[in-house]
Amino acid sequence: MPLFEPSTTPAGQRPKRYGESIYAYYRDSERPGVVAIRDLLEVWFLEVPLDEQLDLQQRFRSPIERHYRSAMFELFLHHLLLRCGFQLEFHPDVPGVQRHPDFLVSREGQELFYLEAIAVSNSVREEVETNRMNQVYDVLNGLASPDFYLGMRLEGAPATQPAGARLRRELGVWLATLDRQAIQQSYLEERYEDVPVYEWEHDGWRIIFEPMPKGDAARTDPSVRPLAMAMAMPMQARQLRLDEALKDAVAKKDRYGRLPLPLVVAVQVIDEFRIDRIAVMDGLFGPEAIGVNAQGLERPGRVPDGAWVSPAGPRHRTISTVMAWSTLDPWTFTSIEPIVAHNPYASIPLPTDTLPVAQHVVDNQRDLLVLQAGVSMEQLLGLARDWLPGD
Structure with missing residues (x-):
């Protein structure tokens, strides 16, 4: 089963039209770069189990961009995790829960974590x-x-x-x-x-x-x-508010109750601007602020209004880690690195050596976020940064 259907309306070398769906342009274009994109994605699609291909294919071919983006993100994550040496099970059963996460991620037969993927975009x-x-x-x-x-x-x-x-x-x-x-x-x-x-x-x-x-x-x-x-x-100017988008995404995916494994939420933020570390941390831990102690001394802190903390204390503790990506397109697969942060209040923390990417971990003794180095997307995907041929 192919990811792309044969084109009946070849687009030659022309650029994409504004109102044209991304899938339709990729299907019809004869530009060398787009041909390379089709070839790569077909290889990735072959890695998907046969009984999952039809659903992914239909969403990928959708003229509705948020459906296409969601399917592309799922295909990207599936290939990335396979390249990292993990095994994946689609929509696994969770004891005592009727809902099914997107993936159960294992290595060498040991179940490690559940993964939920979500693409956050503008409203309908x-x-x-x-x-x-x-x-x-x-x-x-x-x-x-x-x-x-x-x-x-x-x-x-x-x-x-x-x-x-x-x-x-x-x-x-x-x-x-x-x-x-x-x-x-x-x-x-x-x-x-x-x-x-x-x-x-x-x-x-x-x-x-x-x-x-x-x-x-x-x-x-x-x-x-x-x-x-x-x-x-x-x-x-209308920009997607990243902090609110992340809080909404985390709340939406906190729906499984007590889990036997850590839960990782991968969020793709669909916006014309790239997300940055500060915005992600504000969304998860609350906006940065300056507090004053009893002695009148200023001390940096955060307003307790993030995905993981509220004025009443920690929340959404079933989510162990968030991986946030800017908008992913094939030409940015190797240039966009995820911003990964661990939940210090997680019911079941994800070990910090599980994922090979760079990630932020709270150092409780020093009360600050520490960046743990990791492997680049370029290395993990096995693609050169400039892997697409020129037109």
Whole structure:
């Protein structure tokens, strides 16, 4: 059973369209890098037991990005753990519990821990809004604009589907009135206030379009897309709040009661920005703060509002360890390292020598987090950092 179905609509060498699903583009593209991605993922898929392949395949092929991302993450984790020398059982039975974790992880016949995987992304409403915007971007990329790229400053999101074709016509009329040489001179002399803009609004979504003169080669190349870049305006920038996302993910996976083994939760945070250590620790242990003792001396500490601690004390103690990843794509498999932290209040701690990756452990004597060195993704996956061929 293959992971990818045969393509009936080859995409040649073109880039991915905004509204195109990731799976559909990987299936149809003939670019060397994408062909290498397909080949690698098919090899990984063959490692999955036959009775688990259909479910994983269907979710991987979904046009809904969060379903695809979840399946990709599961496939990645399965291969990574196999490469680390573990054996995996899908959806194992847990004594006294009807639910089934994603994996039971063993080594040489010894059961070591359960693993739950979750991809945390924007809400369904935000995903619908993004799909509406992507449809407009794809229509605008069909605009005939030999002289200019279009930069975009964005505010808000559309509550209903905009008429992209009408906007494209309006922009075409506007662009035809512009003087390319004069605008180019304004950029060269850094007189940005002299660059004309086109403002457009639709049902809660506002875009300011800025013309950016093309170079001579791009002016004669019809394959060059006019949309150059999009930037959210600061007052309306929407970012996934990592601390809340991690707390929600941990709470969602704390559903097994007392377990006979440690429980590891692997979280992939789907966001355009990479997560960092500080944000992960704030989400797990509570935000950093400065406290004052009885003598009036300042002392660093944390607000007790994390996944593992509340004003009432420790919580979610069945979860032993969290492994947090930024958004994983094939070209970032070897460049993104997980941020791993052990729960100091865990009912059943995971031994710190179980996982080969770098991990954060609480030193109770010094009351601080200590980073324990580990092996890189590049080494664990057996892939070079630049493993994808160029186009």
